[in-house]
Amino acid sequence: MIKRRTNVEIIALGFALVILIGTCLLLMPWASEQTDFLDALFTATSATCVTGLVVYDTATHWTLFGQIVILILIQIGGLGFITIGVFLATYLKKKISLRQRGLIEESVNSLKLSGGVKLVKHIIKGTFLFEGIGAIILSVVFSEKFGISRGVYLGIFHAISAFCNAGFDVLGTLEPYGSLVPYASNLIVNITIMVLIIIGGLGFIVWQDLYEKKFKFRNYLLQTKIVLVSSFLFILGGAFLFYVFECHHSLASLNQEEAILASLFQSVTCRTAGFNTIDVSNLRPATSLLMMLLMFVGGSPGSTAGGIKTTTFSVLLIFVYATMTNKSEANAFNRRFDSKTIKKATSVFLINFIFIIVSSMVIFDNQPTLPMQDVFFEVFSALGTVGISTGITRQLSVVSKIVVILLMYCGRVGSLTLAMSLTKKKRISNCKNPVEKIAIG
Incomplete structure (x- = not known):
């Protein structure tokens, strides 16, 4: 009897299939002059998992065909192949089954099964609206230097890459490998x-909530409130600390306005976007640690971003605060977190932490000459699907590249899969083991 695949397995296998197809396309002779299988797999994984780590400079190594393949992988990876597939099905007037609606619910982290098809339509329309507006603005700026045709292409590429939190650039x-450093002082490009x-990192559920309830904060879902508040605090807090740590170091050559802009940009891009406007390889240790924390947290559930998510971090922080203040329950905005939510948040945090430790050990053992700070930065960047690198990506050995590939894949699928699997109904035994206390802390 053939085992029926669960929704979680379909999503995981679907991403793997997209990566494999992308790898085959990037291996074609008209995608580049010469690329071996592992590097093509690395690039396809980085694009599909909207990470941005690269072993080759995207603009100089890949042909136009190769760059378009990467861009399509970014769009599919950002929205999710389930979302795109359901949208095409509705466009062709196909009936959406209950099982397909379940896939929608899990692929976008929806809180309910109903309204999934309507949400998908909003996601697609919103995506093309925001990407289109961004592409027009960026095209105008890039056209001044590159001409109209090239400028429009650059505008479209970077708008999609930014919205999908991918971090790929073709500048x-x-x-080479400079990301947006040439435009570090350009206010329009940065903003x-x-x-x-x-917008791409807020999450599709938050989009819908904001669209339906406009500016009535009191009526927002608890998830929307936590996402907005935590995102605001992380962005401003990260920018402030970045400026404090680097004002006399990497930001010393910039004037006050440019330094503030660069600090804000780095704080935002650490939320799994992968662009950078300053040289990341020359940061102070305190700044690198700050960026690792921001990369570890990442964006919000059901978005194009990675990381453990703002809601996971917020739930754990509120729960720890409640424990320290001897409160019986963890509450936020006059709402209480149930035990399942806290268990999921703890599990996601711990699993990601274990991924980081184990993968770092493997890379250290395989390449002991690499600086520890750079390796940890690379690992956090890969698992958080961020894509910012200190420059060691091109120095990675075969084993280290495989480790990073797995991290990028797990970062896009793993934590989400874990969270989903924990929501499945479990068998509750009528017979339970006796309780015995142990010392904690």
């Missing part, structure tokens, strides 16, 4: 990219 003709990153 390597100005400065446009930041807005796209933030």
